[in-house]
Amino acid sequence: MLHRIWLSFIVCAFFATVWQGFIGDNPEGFQAVMQAVTSMAQLSVDIAIGLIGVLAFWLGIFEVAEKAGLIAKFSKVLAPLLCRIMPDIPRNHPALGSITMNMSANVLGLDNAATPFGIKAMQDMQTLAPKKDTLTNSQILFLVMNTSSVTLFPIAVFLYRAEQGAAQPTDVFIPILLATSASTLAGLFITCLVQKVNLFNRVVVLYLVGIFGLLGAVIVYFSHLAANELASQSAVVANFLLFTFIVVVLVAGWRKHLNTYELFIDGAKKGFDVAVSLIPFLLAMLIAIGMLRASGILDMVVNGVGYIVTFFGGDPRFVEGLPTAIMKPLSGSGARALMIETMQHHGADSFAGRLASVLQGSTETTFYVLAVYLGAVGIKHSRYAVACCLAADFAGILAAIFVSYWFFG
Template sequence: MLSRLWLFFILSAFIAACYQALFNQQAGTFQDVMDAVTAMATLSVDIAIGLIGVLAFWLGIFRVAEQSGIVDKMASVLSPFLRRVMPEIPAHHPALGSITMNMSANILGLDNAATPFGIKAMQDMQTLSPKKDTLSNSQILFLVLNTSSVTLFPIAVFLYRAEQGAAQPTDVFIPILLATSASTLAGLIVTCLVQRVNLLNKVVLLYLGTGFAFLAAVVLYFGSLASDVLAAQSAVIANVLLFTFIVVVLIAGWRRQVNCYEEFVEGAKKGFEVAISLIPYLIAMLIAIGMLRASGVMELMTQSIASMVAFIGADTRFVDALPTAMMKPLSGSGARAMMIETMQFHGADSFAGRLASVLQGSTETTFYVLAVYLGAVGVRHARHAVACCLAADAAGITAAIAVSYWFFG
């Protein structure tokens, strides 16, 4: 599936470039596409090198956490839920702990910590996979939950809105939470239906109910705060929790007479190896995405959607924010640029500006996540992972548009 999609991206870029040259007299599009190839190849290496330090640090901390028993204790909290939606994983397997750590970091918006924990989770699940070149059901569901993960504190979106002059930079906070929750729930349901996992189990329903109750409490609390207080509190909470976790891990290791320094170094060595192994996978995916963007495919799709919406007489205001939605699964930096451009052109407090902000915070960079995590375990066959991830993205985008009309329409 992923190889066919990769080829489709490149062929689409070539066809679009030909169209631009033949019908729009823009022969320079071919140069733009080849420039994008060079730029994305360089970016892929830069990303991998930039990950070396982060991966080394967090995989080092994770190894100490494993040796000190912290991971097992954290895993026991989510183990009943995870074992029912991922029945391939046996009780007390290390994968349960790394999955728990990754999901916790994602919820707090701690990307630097979430990625190393996610890579560790994929590697742990890979030990259970009967086909080492093919994703297991558990790995697919994990990827879907990653690409659609609920993020309680989308700080970056608030900061960009403040820079663009929004009167209330955090007025998109609740819409983002609602949209990303819809994305996560849709991804979970679709994937479990494909994998024939029973979601009506009492334990699963109890965990889901508790999770949404907690989410509602967070929305009620932070929704009542002033914008500057909300941004400050959410940032402080996330960083305090992260630093506290590091200290607790080291103290727990010391109490259990673990040589924390040596264990940290051993874990950090793996981080270096993983970061280097990601380069070929990142190059393959990011080059295809860069070609797609430079060829004008995104612009052609947006114009086509706008024409169809106008033809049926529907409200076309949401189309102005669609470039962010279309770019987000492909490139985080590209989607961020689209969001900023939308706010600059239409205004941060315009409907399009707010919708672009909600879209930016409601979904994840699906193909980047797939490239990194599949590359970390050397998997070539993604099975239904791409389709399920894109279904979650589609649900998040649809929910973002609906919620934005509800709040700001």
């Protein structure tokens, strides 16, 4: 599936560039596409190098946590739920602990910690895979939950809105949480339906009710805070929890008379190797995305949707936010740039500006996540993972448009 999408990106970019170059009177398009290839190739290396330090640190901490027995304890928190929606993972397996840590980091918006935990989870699940080059059901569901993960604190969106002069930068807080929750639920239901997992099991229902009840309580509390209070409180809470985890891990290792320094070094070495191995996978995907963007395909899609909506008498205002929606699964930095451009052109407090902000916070960068996590374990056959991830993205986009009309229309 992934190789077909990758090839289709490049072929579509080629035909679009040929059309513009020979029929649309835009011969510079060929140069723009090849410049995108060069810049994306450099970006793939920069990303991998940038991940080396972070991966080395967190995998070092994770090595200590695993040997100290903390990962086994963490796994018990969500084990009853994960064992039912991921039945091919045995109870007390290390994967349950790393999945729990990854999901916790994602909820808190700690991307720097979530990625190493996610890579560790993929590696742990890989030990159970009957075919080492093919995703298992659990790995697919894990990827879907990562690409559609609920993030309680989309601080970056608030900061960009403040920079662009929004009167109340956090007015998109609840719409973002509603949209990203819809994306996560849709991804979970669709993937479990494909895998024939019973989501109406009593234990699963109780966990889901508890999780979303907690999310609701957090939404109610933080929705009453001003922008600066929200940013400061969420940052303090998230970083306090992260720092506490580091100290607890090291102290637990010391109490068990482990050589925490040597264990940390052993884990850090693995982080370096993993980061370097990601380069080919990032290179392939980022180049295809860069070519697609430079060819003008995205602009043609947006203009076509706008024409169809207008033709049938619909409200076309949401079309102005679609570039962010289309770019988000492909490129996080590209989507962020389009969100800022939309706010600059239409105003941060315009419908388009708010919609772009909600879309930016509603889903993750799907193909980046797939490239990193599949590359970390050398997966070649993704099965139906891409389709489920994109279905969750689509649900998040629809929810973002709906709640934006509801709150700001």
